[in-house]
Amino acid sequence: GESVGLHLPTLSVQEGDNSIINCAYSNSASDYFIWYKQESGKGPQFIIDIRSNMDKRQGQRVTVLLNKTVKHLSLQIAATQPGDSAVYFCAENVQGAQKLVFGQGTRLTINP
Amino acid sequence: NAGVTQTPKFQVLKTGQSMTLQCAQDMNHEYMSWYRQDPGMGLRLIHYSVGAGITDQGEVPNGYNVSRSTTEDFPLRLLSAAPSQTSVYFCASTGTTNEKLFFGSGTQLSVL
Numbered sequence: 637g638e639s640v641g642l643h644l645p646t647l648s649v650q651e652g653d654n655s656i657i658n659c660a661y662s663n664s665a666s667d668y669f670i671w672y673k674q675e676s677g678k679g680p681q682f683i684i685d686i687r688s689n690m691d692k693r694q695g696q697r698v699t700v701l702l703n704k705t706v707k708h709l710s711l712q713i714a715a716t717q718p719g720d721s722a723v724y725f726c727a728e729n730v731q732g733a734q735k736l737v738f739g740q741g742t743r744l745t746i747n748p
Numbered sequence: 749n750a751g752v753t754q755t756p757k758f759q760v761l762k763t764g765q766s767m768t769l770q771c772a773q774d775m776n777h778e779y780m781s782w783y784r785q786d787p788g789m790g791l792r793l794i795h796y797s798v799g800a801g802i803t804d805q806g807e808v809p810n811g812y813n814v815s816r817s818t819t820e821d822f823p824l825r826l827l828s829a830a831p832s833q834t835s836v837y838f839c840a841s842t843g844t845t846n847e848k849l850f851f852g853s854g855t856q857l858s859v860l
Binding site for chain 2: 668670672677678679680681682685725727729734735736738739740741
């Protein structure tokens with residue numbers, strides 16, 4: 637069935653380093669994936685998305701990688717800044733379905 | 749544009765009380781949805797709507813009702829509040845069915 641999970645619930649990195657947040661999914665029929673950032677007391681904010689016909693997509697300081705062979709999704713944040721501290725969620729959607737399935741989230745902490 | 753607006757931001761109820769969480773969007777989005785977020789868990793879909801007059805159940809619909817009389821508004825009703833409904837509730841919308849959801853800032857609900 638559909639499920640989205642994260643390998644690590646927490647991640648601490650040094651300011652300026654690159655961060656990699658991982659996500660596993662189980663439904664091979666999922667064709668759309670998305671990452672959200674949620675700061676304390678706020679709603680989730682869109683970061684980047686990717687369709688299953690791609691294996692990489694880049695945004696500003698962020699890159700999403702999709703490996704359909706092992707059903708793995710990752711979010712890379714370059715040159716991590718204090719403002720990147722938040723909980724990051726991945727979510728998946730199956731074509732024709734009408735709901736996003738969210739993972740549990742990874743808390744990213746930036747050490748000065 | 750204000751985006752997705754949720755009211756109230758905070759609410760305390762007694763067991764058995766009823767109330768309505770309001771959600772409005774000014775982006776002319778057809779798709780709207782309600783999620784709840786509990787500690788240590790991802791977002792779980794309660795109800796969703798693909799357009800005015802159309803609603804459907806999500807993953808955890810019990811104890812909640814919705815209606816969609818206009819494109820802009822998607823209220824969530826708690827019929828008889830229970831402590832298990834203590835949570836943070838997020839409304840979201842999108843113009844492309846269930847992709848790149850835009851979230852409101854949330855309603856924190858406590859049921860005593």
